[in-house]
Amino acid sequence: MQNTLRLRLLKNAVLPEIHQILLTPSADEASKLQQICDKLAHSLSRELVWGGLLTQSNQLQLTSVSGKYKKNIQGIKLQFAKNDADPIAHCINRQQPVYLNDGLKEICERSFSHLPEAIQSLPLKLYPLSTDQQCVGILALENPILEYDSAADLVQLISHHAGFALGALHSFLSHQPPPQELKLAAAVFNHSLEGIIITDTDGAILAANDAVSRITGYSKAELVGKNPRAFKSDRHDEEFYRDLWRQITTKNEWKGEIWNQRKNGEVYPEWLSISAVRDSQGKVQNYIGIFIDISKQKAAEKQLLHQAYHDKLTDLPNRELFLDRLNMAILQAKRNLQEVAVFFIDLDHFKYINDTFGHTQGDLVLQKIALKMQSCLRQNDTLARIGGDEFTIILQDFDNHSDVRQAADRILRCIEEPVCFENHEVYLSASIGASFYPEDGDNATDLMKHADTAMYSAKHNGRKQLNFFQSGMDGYASQRIEMENLLRNAVENGEFELHYQPQFDLHSGQLIGSEALLRWRRPGIGLVSPLQFIPLAEETGMIMPIGEWVLNEICTQSRAWLKKGLKPLRIAANLSARQFSCTNLNHNISTVLNEFNLEPEHLELELTESAAMQHVETSLKTMHALKQTGVNMSIDDFGTGYSSLNYLKQFPIDRLKIDQSFIADIDRTPNDAALVAAIISMARCMDLKVIAEGVETDEQLSFLRMHGCNEVQGYLMGRPLPAEQFGEYLAQV
Numbered sequence: 001m002q003n004t005l006r007l008r009l010l011k012n013a014v015l016p017e018i019h020q021i022l023l024t025p026s027a028d029e030a031s032k033l034q035q036i037c038d039k040l041a042h043s044l045s046r047e048l049v050w051g052g053l054l055t056q057s058n059q060l061q062l063t064s065v066s067g068k069y070k071k072n073i074q075g076i077k078l079q080f081a082k083n084d085a086d087p088i089a090h091c092i093n094r095q096q097p098v099y100l101n102d103g104l105k106e107i108c109e110r111s112f113s114h115l116p117e118a119i120q121s122l123p124l125k126l127y128p129l130s131t132d133q134q135c136v137g138i139l140a141l142e143n144p145i146l147e148y149d150s151a152a153d154l155v156q157l158i159s160h161h162a163g164f165a166l167g168a169l170h171s172f173l174s175h176q177p178p179p180q181e182l183k184l185a186a187a188v189f190n191h192s193l194e195g196i197i198i199t200d201t202d203g204a205i206l207a208a209n210d211a212v213s214r215i216t217g218y219s220k221a222e223l224v225g226k227n228p229r230a231f232k233s234d235r236h237d238e239e240f241y242r243d244l245w246r247q248i249t250t251k252n253e254w255k256g257e258i259w260n261q262r263k264n265g266e267v268y269p270e271w272l273s274i275s276a277v278r279d280s281q282g283k284v285q286n287y288i289g290i291f292i293d294i295s296k297q298k299a300a301e302k303q304l305l306h307q308a309y310h311d312k313l314t315d316l317p318n319r320e321l322f323l324d325r326l327n328m329a330i331l332q333a334k335r336n337l338q339e340v341a342v343f344f345i346d347l348d349h350f351k352y353i354n355d356t357f358g359h360t361q362g363d364l365v366l367q368k369i370a371l372k373m374q375s376c377l378r379q380n381d382t383l384a385r386i387g388g389d390e391f392t393i394i395l396q397d398f399d400n401h402s403d404v405r406q407a408a409d410r411i412l413r414c415i416e417e418p419v420c421f422e423n424h425e426v427y428l429s430a431s432i433g434a435s436f437y438p439e440d441g442d443n444a445t446d447l448m449k450h451a452d453t454a455m456y457s458a459k460h461n462g463r464k465q466l467n468f469f470q471s472g473m474d475g476y477a478s479q480r481i482e483m484e485n486l487l488r489n490a491v492e493n494g495e496f497e498l499h500y501q502p503q504f505d506l507h508s509g510q511l512i513g514s515e516a517l518l519r520w521r522r523p524g525i526g527l528v529s530p531l532q533f534i535p536l537a538e539e540t541g542m543i544m545p546i547g548e549w550v551l552n553e554i555c556t557q558s559r560a561w562l563k564k565g566l567k568p569l570r571i572a573a574n575l576s577a578r579q580f581s582c583t584n585l586n587h588n589i590s591t592v593l594n595e596f597n598l599e600p601e602h603l604e605l606e607l608t609e610s611a612a613m614q615h616v617e618t619s620l621k622t623m624h625a626l627k628q629t630g631v632n633m634s635i636d637d638f639g640t641g642y643s644s645l646n647y648l649k650q651f652p653i654d655r656l657k658i659d660q661s662f663i664a665d666i667d668r669t670p671n672d673a674a675l676v677a678a679i680i681s682m683a684r685c686m687d688l689k690v691i692a693e694g695v696e697t698d699e700q701l702s703f704l705r706m707h708g709c710n711e712v713q714g715y716l717m718g719r720p721l722p723a724e725q726f727g728e729y730l731a732q733v
């Protein structure tokens, strides 16, 4: 009873300590065995306890010895026979304790012959250190004296546990890389930039490296024992996690992007791979999660995606995104039986802004225009920039077409408000074309094409307006392309000619000049009015070579008439707004005058009021430069624009040309009569000459004379004539 009690006490005291030794993380089997020997020698008061481990060459090496003769025994390798007659082989093969009455003498006597007789013959009991599958060594204890004999059970239990633990460690080590590699693996684990988490099968974290703490914000102490569920964000639903675990169970791993939460609550994306670690029986032992924080990559990816679908200058959606949204809008409208409106917006004469102020300022203006347009749209309307000065809009959820018209009017009005930048103020306008789903097309391509066609029609009809697409406009678009091609060849093919219309002094009645008016003699068609092709030539830039041809032709003709002995005559040339904004215009004019040896005062440049007033500051500079060349200058179509008198005073011009629309109605519309009278008196005050064009009747002529108009031009006095006929006319006057 006493022995049983003592044994129980011993068991309670010794077993946990032995377990502690066995579970302490260490790969050194001999040292664990040594600690066990020491513990048993001390607790059971034995003079000799030793432990031997089986070597690869099948010897038993006494790696651990406790007791007085430790030094003499430790390290000895015992050779033993394979059959059960050898007690060591018996213990190992049968996995049973073996009692040695004659102690060490019974095993490999030669190995211990140097020891004192008392030790050599100390009775011993050998216990196998074994698992079910294999034996890794032997634990030997001085034979228990009788009173402690019952401790044999305890020693057997210990040897069994030790055998199991050492066996497991042995098989682990035999599958592991050598210690140097183990150290390297540990270094990789600790210093890896990837977060590495090892959990048990319940998901409790057993180990986490520094990167995990850095990424999640939890300290290592906080992490151990925690379930990675703590990192869950609300970005994924339960099905996502169910699917994740389904994959780990069936495919042993899951890889993918996941949004997790840091300790501070911040949700971030990570690239995570979770693998299940299984034992040789395929049973899951652990889970290993390896992840990297991809928030920076995600941000860069987002940025790239944004750039791919947005315009760099205005940050508005670009063509790709616009088409994508339009397709969506069409699908939605199809479902809800609704309409979609598409606007194609082109700024009128935007090129002048770039040409005049430079591209940087031009870009600034575009940004301001984009902001303005955005401000007059609803939140779910899409505004995109699809090219230089081209914008497109998708409108949804409107009741009728008049709502769409109102939206377009709002846009037109806000574009017409002055744009201020640095010390400048510019006035712009736009032309808008609109098409509707399903009326004008059931797909994005057709709707865009038709809105574009409608926009060209708006330009053709005088700009600054909205035109809805109509089926006949298709023809207009193809006509336009055809016309553009024909115009391109017209200069080269010599299809242009100039007609000259005389201008007279109203008081003396003398011929004082002429205006050169362009005609296009289209093969097979005949003469085409400039009104039919000048706007297109302006738009496409074709006006530049055409304008150059006109100036050259005027000079050639003047020289020819002079050569014929005719009196020199002032000839007025119409200058397009595009030509006027050309930076080396004054140089070109001087060159051509020099080339033909003509006096500059015999050339007059007519600039329309709207072109002159468009960029007044620049106009002023250009006009002064032109004036330096000695040519005359006049403002054409005066009265139709919005001249600022303040600027007008500063323009170095010689005459104002009153637009023929006022002259036509002088005798019918009192307002026009009053306006013409006012223009004449204002010009007089400003010391400018006034010429009235489109004079067709004697009444108009009398009115102009009565109000002091200086010069006149019109069918009443003479129609425009081809050069040859005009030469003949000149010869007569």
Ligand SMILES: Nc1nc2c(ncn2[C@@H]2O[C@@H]3COP(=O)(O)O[C@H]4[C@@H](O)[C@H](n5cnc6c(=O)[nH]c(N)nc65)O[C@@H]4COP(=O)(O)O[C@H]3[C@H]2O)c(=O)[nH]1
Residues within 6 Å of the ligand: 501, 516, 517, 518, 529, 530, 531, 534, 550, 573, 574, 575, 576, 636, 637, 660, 693, 694, 695, 696, 713, 714, 715, 716, 720
């Ligand atoms: N009803 C009526 N019309 C009269 C009368 N007297 C003259 N006209 C017409 O009025 C227009 C006057 O030219 P504009 O105002 O400069 O208006 C010109 C001018 O703006 C432009 N244009 C003509 N030639 C050129 C050119 O070489 N370059 C440029 N950029 N534009 C040109 O085309 C416009 C139209 O030219 P045209 O068809 O030749 O038309 C001419 C002329 O034929 C009249 O008594 N009654």
